[in-house]
Amino acid sequence: MQTKTIFCGKHWLLVTSLLGAGGIFSPAVAQSSPVSSVSYRSTKSHHISQQGSARVSSETRAHKVPVAREASSPEMVDVQVARASGGGMMRRETASHSVQTISRRFIEMRSPAGTALDMVKNLPSLNVSSQDTSGMTGGSIQSRSLTDSDMGLLFDGAVVTSGAGYIQEDIDSENIDRIEVTPGSSAIDQPVTAAALGVMNVTTHTPGHKYGGLMDFSYGTNNLSREFIRLESGDVGNTGLRSYFSFSHTHANNWIGAGTSEKKHIDFGAQKDIGSASYVKFFTSWNQESYGIYNYPSEDQFYAKKHGNGTWGASSDPKSSTFWGNHREGPWNELFMTLPVHLQLTNKLKFDLLPYFAYGRGWSSSPSGEAGEGLSYANGAPVSSTQASVNYYDQRTPTTGATAKLTYDISRHNQLTLGYWYGYTQSRQWGPNSSIASNGFSLNPDNLSTAYFRDGKRDYSSNQQTGDQIHALFVQDTARYLQDRLVISAGFKFAMVNYWFNNYLTNSKMGANSVAPLPRFSVSYRFNSHHQLYVNAQGDFRAPDPSNLSANTMLPRNQYSIKEELGYRYNDKYFDLDLSLFNYAITNRLLSVYNTDNSYSTINAGNQTARGFDVMLGMHPIHNFSPYVSFEYLNAHMDSNVPYGASYLPTKGKQAIMSPHVMANFGLTYNSKHFFANATVHYTGPQSVTLVGDQRIPGYVTDTLSLGYRFSPFFVAKSPTFRLNFTNLTGSLVRTGTTGVANNYRAVTLLNGESIAGSGGASFYVEPRFSMTGTISTSF
Numbered sequence: 001m002q003t004k005t006i007f008c009g010k011h012w013l014l015v016t017s018l019l020g021a022g023g024i025f026s027p028a029v030a031q032s033s034p035v036s037s038v039s040y041r042s043t044k045s046h047h048i049s050q051q052g053s054a055r056v057s058s059e060t061r062a063h064k065v066p067v068a069r070e071a072s073s074p075e076m077v078d079v080q081v082a083r084a085s086g087g088g089m090m091r092r093e094t095a096s097h098s099v100q101t102i103s104r105r106f107i108e109m110r111s112p113a114g115t116a117l118d119m120v121k122n123l124p125s126l127n128v129s130s131q132d133t134s135g136m137t138g139g140s141i142q143s144r145s146l147t148d149s150d151m152g153l154l155f156d157g158a159v160v161t162s163g164a165g166y167i168q169e170d171i172d173s174e175n176i177d178r179i180e181v182t183p184g185s186s187a188i189d190q191p192v193t194a195a196a197l198g199v200m201n202v203t204t205h206t207p208g209h210k211y212g213g214l215m216d217f218s219y220g221t222n223n224l225s226r227e228f229i230r231l232e233s234g235d236v237g238n239t240g241l242r243s244y245f246s247f248s249h250t251h252a253n254n255w256i257g258a259g260t261s262e263k264k265h266i267d268f269g270a271q272k273d274i275g276s277a278s279y280v281k282f283f284t285s286w287n288q289e290s291y292g293i294y295n296y297p298s299e300d301q302f303y304a305k306k307h308g309n310g311t312w313g314a315s316s317d318p319k320s321s322t323f324w325g326n327h328r329e330g331p332w333n334e335l336f337m338t339l340p341v342h343l344q345l346t347n348k349l350k351f352d353l354l355p356y357f358a359y360g361r362g363w364s365s366s367p368s369g370e371a372g373e374g375l376s377y378a379n380g381a382p383v384s385s386t387q388a389s390v391n392y393y394d395q396r397t398p399t400t401g402a403t404a405k406l407t408y409d410i411s412r413h414n415q416l417t418l419g420y421w422y423g424y425t426q427s428r429q430w431g432p433n434s435s436i437a438s439n440g441f442s443l444n445p446d447n448l449s450t451a452y453f454r455d456g457k458r459d460y461s462s463n464q465q466t467g468d469q470i471h472a473l474f475v476q477d478t479a480r481y482l483q484d485r486l487v488i489s490a491g492f493k494f495a496m497v498n499y500w501f502n503n504y505l506t507n508s509k510m511g512a513n514s515v516a517p518l519p520r521f522s523v524s525y526r527f528n529s530h531h532q533l534y535v536n537a538q539g540d541f542r543a544p545d546p547s548n549l550s551a552n553t554m555l556p557r558n559q560y561s562i563k564e565e566l567g568y569r570y571n572d573k574y575f576d577l578d579l580s581l582f583n584y585a586i587t588n589r590l591l592s593v594y595n596t597d598n599s600y601s602t603i604n605a606g607n608q609t610a611r612g613f614d615v616m617l618g619m620h621p622i623h624n625f626s627p628y629v630s631f632e633y634l635n636a637h638m639d640s641n642v643p644y645g646a647s648y649l650p651t652k653g654k655q656a657i658m659s660p661h662v663m664a665n666f667g668l669t670y671n672s673k674h675f676f677a678n679a680t681v682h683y684t685g686p687q688s689v690t691l692v693g694d695q696r697i698p699g700y701v702t703d704t705l706s707l708g709y710r711f712s713p714f715f716v717a718k719s720p721t722f723r724l725n726f727t728n729l730t731g732s733l734v735r736t737g738t739t740g741v742a743n744n745y746r747a748v749t750l751l752n753g754e755s756i757a758g759s760g761g762a763s764f765y766v767e768p769r770f771s772m773t774g775t776i777s778t779s780f
Contacts, residue, residue: 085576086618086628087669087678089122091178092571096487096524097185097536098198098580098614100125103178109669109678109706111725111773112216113226113250115168116179116202117141121702122665122680124614124630125183127658129737129765131294133727133773134224134252135173136261138165140737140765143183143197144584145610145636145659149592150542150559152192152199156283158338158356159191161399161425169287169334172248174214174228175205175267183614184563184582185538188476188491188520189352189405191421194542196561196586204283207242207271210234212718213780214246220725220773224252230267243270255768257313259292259324277344284337292324293364296739296763299695306733318440321367325441326390332362348409352419355402363394365442368433368461371452375433375459378448387435389452391461392445394430399423401470415478417491423470431462460505466546468499476520485526493518499546514558516541530572536565544590545602556604557588575619584610589638591657591741603741605691606640608656621671628667634659642691642743647752649743654693658738660685662699676723678706689738689762695745700734702767703727717778724774731770738762 083092088106093099100123107119113135121128130139141148141164148164160170179202186195211234218226230246250263265287272280297305297312304310314324341353368391375383405419434450437443443450452459476491495518500511518541524534540563544556562585570577586608592601612634619627636659641648662685670677685699708723745761 083571083576084618085620085626086616086667087626087671089628089667089669089680090576090578090616090618090630092576093569093578094524094526094532095182096489096522096534098125098183098565098567098578098582100181100183100578100614100616101178104176106669106678107173107176107178109676109708109723110173110704111135111218111220111706112173112228112775112777113218113220113224113773114173114725115139116171116173116176116200117164117167119173119176119179120181120200122628122630122667122682123181124616124632124663124665126181127660127663127684127737130768131765132222132252132255132261133220133768133771134222134261135168135226135250136252136263136289136291137294138163138167138169140164140739141197141200142658142737144582144612144634145586145608145656146197146584147592147658148197149590150194150540150561151197152186152190152195154190154192154199154201155336156204156281156338156340157190157201157354157403158340159358159399159401159423160336161358161360161397166334169265169289169332170285170336171202171204172228172246172265172267174216174230174248175246175269177203177205179203183580184565184584185520185536186540188474188493189403189417189419189421191354191356191401191403191423191472193470193472193493193495193497193516193518193540194559196540196542196559196563196584204267205230205244205269206281207244207269208232208234209242213244214777215780216775216777218773218775221771222253222255224250224771224773226250240273241270244268254292254294254313254324255771256294256766257292257311257324258316259294259314259328261289261291263287263289263291265289275344279342281340282338284335286336287334288331290329290331292328293366295327297766298760298763299745300760302733302735302764302766323440325439326388326436327366328364328442330363330365330442330444332360334362335359350407352405352407353402354404356400358397358399360395360397363392363445365390365392365445367391367436371433371435375452375454377435378451378453383435383452390434390436390442392430392432392434392442394432394445396428397426399425405474413479413481415480417474417476417478419474421470421472421474423472424467425469426465426467428465429462431460433459433461463504465502465504466500468497468543468546471496487522487524489520489522491520493520495541497543499543501546514541514543516558516560530570532567532569534565534567534569536567538563542590544604556590556602559590560587561585573620574622575617578616579613580615581613582611584608584636586610603642605638605642605651605741608636608638608640610634610636610656610659612636624670624672626669626671628665628669630665632663634661634663638691641751644743644750644756645754647750647754649692649748650751651691651693654691655688657688657691657741660687660699674710676706676708676710678704680704684736689764690742690745692744692748694748695742695761697735697738697764700736700767701732702734702736703729705729716780718780720776720778722774722776724772726770726772728767728770732767733769734767735764736767737765739765 084103088103091101127142131137153160183198186199213231215229228248232244246267248265267285270282295312301312315322336358338356343351368389371387371389401423403421432445433452472495474493478489495516497514518539520538522536526532540561542559564583567580589605589608591605614632616630636656638651641652664683667680682702705726711720742762746758
C-alpha cells in the first residue's frame with residue numbers, strides 16, 4: 001500500500017491507493033504524468049478538459065475529494081482513477097467522441113516482441129495486417145473504408161512520420177504505457193490534418209520514482225531471440241528529475257522463405273516535475289535494423305502456396321533470381337525525439353509546447369534484371385550488358401515541427417484554447433543502380449565498387465526531393481454546465497500547406513499550395529454516473545503525396561471528409577459498454593497504389609460514403625475472469641466512377657475496397673495472484689480489393705493465446721515472470737489485407753464500351769504461420 005498526503009492550505013488531503021493487479025490504480029496510471037492523474041481548477045466542482053498529450057485521461061473514473069478552501073478562492077483537487085475492463089482491452093471513457101484504448105495491463109501479457117499494431121488488433125474499428133511476428137516489420141491498418149494514410153500516428157502527441165509500416169522503429173513494447181485510438185476524430189491541438197480515420201496516440205513510459213529497472217529475454221519460432229533491459233534512475237535528489245534508459249536486440253528469420261533480420265533499439269525518457277501541476281517530459285529513440293523484405297503474393301501465388309505447389313518466399317540460393325540477399329532493407333537508422341512541456345502559469349492560464357524531430361536514413365534494394373548497354377564502373381571498366389543488377393531506394397527523411405497553445409479559463413463555465421502548429425517534412429530520394437556482388441548480396445549503395453556510371457556520372461533511375469510545410473492556427477471554446485454533466489465544445493483549425501517536388505533527373509521543379517478550413521463541434525451529456533450521450537462532428541483534409549506533382553499534368557485534388565458520430569456509454573461496477581454510430585462523406589478519395597518497385601503512387605477515386613457502428617463491452621473481473629467483446633458493422637460504397645484513360649471504370653455503387661461489412665472480436669482474460677492468461681479471436685468478413693469489385697478476400701479468423709505465471713519475489717528479482725505467447729493457433733494461411741489498389745482482376749468493360757484486359761489484381765498481406773514465443777522477465 002502506498003499513501004500520499006497532499007497539504008493544501010488549512011487542510012490535509014489523504015489519497016490512498018492500492019497498487020498492483022488487484023488495486024484501484026493500474027501500474028500504467030500510477031506512473032503517469034501529474035497532469036493525467038490530478039488536475040487543478042479554481043472552481044467548486046469542475047473537471048479540467050485538456051487536449052492532446054496533456055489531456056486528462058478520458059478513461060478515468062473521477063473521485064472528487066474536497067480540500068482546503070481559501071477565503072477568496074475555493075479549490076478542488078480532482079483525482080482521476082483509471083478503470084480498465086476486459087483484461088485491459090477496454091477502458092472507461094468520458095470524452096465527447098469515440099475512444100478505444102489498450103492499457104498496460106493488456107500489453108504486459110503479450111509478447112514483448114510485438115509492435116503497437118499487434119496490441120490494437122482487437123479494437124472494433126481496426127483491421128490490422130502484419131508481415132511477421134518478430135516485431136521487425138510493421139504492417140497496415142484498414143478501418144471504416146480508410147487506411148493508415150488517413151490516420152494520425154503520434155507518440156506522446158508528436159508526429160511519427162514513418163507510418164504504420166515502420167512504427168516498430170520508434171519504441172519497444174516494454175516502454176508503451178497505453179495506446180489510445182480515436183477513430184474518426186482528432187483533438188484540435190494535435191499536429192495532424194490527414195486524420196479522417198482519426199488518431200492512434202502511443203503514450204510512452206513515464207520514468208518511475210524509485211531506482212530499479214526491468215529486463216526480459218525471449219526466444220521463439222523462426223529462430224527469434226530478443227534481449228531487453230531498462231534502467232530507472234528514480235528521483236534524482238530533490239530536483240524533481242527522473243529518467244530511464246533501455247536497450248534491446250532482436251534477431252529472427254523470415255517466417256516464409258529465406259531471409260534474416262536484426263534490430264538494435266534504444267529508448268531514453270526523462271521527466272522534470274515543476275511544482276504540483278507543471279512538467280517537462282522528454283522521449284527519444286534510436287533504431288537500427290536490416291531485414292529480408294517480404295514479398296507480397298498475388299492471388300495465384302497465394303493459392304499455389306496454399307495447395308503446396310509453390311511459394312512467394314525468397315530463395316536462399318545466391319544464384320537464384322529470387323535470392324533474398326539482393327531484395328532487402330539495408331541498415332536503416334531512425335532517430336525520434338519529442339519534448340512535451342506543460343506549464344501552469346496561473347490558476348486560470350496554462351501553456352503547452354510540443355516540439356518534435358525525426359530523422360531517417362537508409363536504403364532498400366530489389367533486383368532489376370540485366371544492366372544493359374553503356375555503363376561502366378567507377379574505375380572506368382565497362383559493365384557487361386548481361387550483368388545481374390539491383391536498383392536501390394536510398395532515402396533521407398528529416399521531419400520537425402512544434403505545437404504551442406494557451407488554455408485560459410474565462411469563467412467557471414468556459415475554457416478557451418488558442419494555438420499554432422508548424423510542421424516541416426522533407427524526403428530526399430535516390431534510385432542508384434549497381435551490380436550484385438559476387439556473393440549474391442546487394443552492397444551499400446554508397447559502395448562504389450559495384451556502382452554503375454553513365455557518361456562519367458552515377459547512374460540513377462530516380463533522383464528527387466519531396467516535401468511539405470504546414471502552418472495551422474486553431475481556436476476552441478469548451479463550455480460546461482449542469483455541474484459538468486453538459487459539455488459543449490466548438491473549434492476551428494485553419495491549415496495552410498505548401499508542398500513541392502524537385503526532379504533532379506529532368507531539372508524540373510513543381511509545387512502547390514492548399515488551404516483547408518477544419519471545423520469541429522461536439523456535445524456530451526452525462527445523465528448520471530452510469531449513462532452518457534455524445535455527438536461529434538469534424539472536417540478533415542488530406543493533400544495528395546507530393547510525388548504526384550511529377551506524374552500528373554493536373555494536380556490531384558485534396559481529399560476532404562465530413563465525419564459525424566453519435567455515441568452512448570454505460571458503465572457500472574460490473575461492465576463498461578460503448579456504442580458509436582458514425583457517418584463519413586468523403587470527397588476526392590485518395591487511394592494508394594502499390595507499384596512493383598516497392599514504391600507507391602496516389603489516385604483520385606472520386607467520392608465515397610461510409611456508415612456503420614462500433615460496439616464494445618468489457619467486463620470487470622468476476623472470479624478473476626474478464627471477458628471482452630467488440631463488433632463493427634460497416635456499409636461503405638463508392639459514389640463515383642473512377643477515370644480510366646478517356647473513359648471511366650464502372651465503380652459507382654460498388655463496395656469500397658478493404659471495407660468488410662462485419663468485424664468482430666472476443667477476448668477472455670484470467671488474472672490471479674500468480675497465474676494469468678489471455679485469449680483473443682478476431683473475425684473480418686469478406687471484402688473487395690479491386691475498384692470494380694471483381695476480386696475479393698474471403699472472411700478470415702485470427703487468434704492469439706497468452707499464458708503466464710508470476711513467481712514470488714526473491715533476491716533482487718521483484719517480479720519474476722514466465723509467459724508463453726502463441727499466434728495463429730490453427731496455422732491457417734489467410735490473406736488479411738492488400739498493399740494497395742488494383743483497378744480490376746478480370747477483363748472489364750469501361751463506360752464508353754471499350755474493354756480492358758484482366759490484370760494480376762491486388763497484392764496481399766498474409767497472416768504469418770503459427771508462432772510461439774517464450775519470455776522470462778523481472779523488475780528489479
